[in-house]
Amino acid sequence: MRTCSLIELGTIPYAEALTLQRRLATLRAEDRLGDMLLLVQHLPVITLGRAGQKANLRVPESSLAQMGVEFFEVERGGDMTYHGPGQLVGYPILNLTDHGRDVHRYLRQLEEVLIVTLSDFGIAAGRSRGRTGVWVGDRKIASLGIHVGRWVTRHGFALNVDMDLTPFELIVPCGIQGVRMTSMTQELCRPISIREVTAALTERFEAEFGIAFVPALLSERSDARSGDADMSDSNESAIVGGIR
Secondary structure, three states: OEEEEEEEEEEEOHHHHHHHHHHHHHHHHOOOOOOEEEEEEEOOEEEEOOOOOHHHEOOOHHHOHHHOOEEEEOOOOOOEEEEOOOEEEEEEEOEHHHOOOOHHHHHHHHHHHHHHHHHHOOOOOEEEOOEEEEEEOOEEEEEEEEEEEOOEEEEEEEEEOOOOOHHHHHEOHHHOOOOEEOOHHHHHOOOOOHHHHHHHHHHHHHHHHOEEEEEEOOOOHHHHOOOOOOOOHHHHHHHHHHOO
């Protein structure tokens, strides 16, 4: 069974996670690192995927900073979404050469991980025909958006655990008019912690992808986020040395 590094980064700014996963994906494509899953929460941020439209932002972009919400246009698939505290975000850095070389299958696998995780908590979730993501009836509880380069994945999924859903009103979520967002807390009518959801999700991820997680630390994050284009040997050593 293949191993996969599990790296839990806590709550970090979106820009830091974006730079980090891009750099780690480059190293993974060059076989200088193995597969890994980054789990994070983000400070309030709206992101727009490459297939999205800025028209799906319902407020002037200039007003977001005053609300304490950042905005990024990124290379993932999909349209517009919101990330904030209480949402579990996963960034798998996987080489799909070892996982079937099928992007559509990979998306369905991520959905399956989320669906069975939610079922562990008594939430009956599923897919919506023609729409990527995970739904509870007509309510969306998890979003997906990925990028694959040289068969290595980045970006990933966002599961609404116990979060304030109000900021989704700033956007047309996923570019779908009239969509309603929900969370695990809202569906269960009780608080639920990121920690307990993480435990269930990682077990389901292992089963779906046929891997075994090895908890890891990324101690030199400051080096990993310094400069998108700089892939010097010293920085590479700092990143690799930080995973153990």
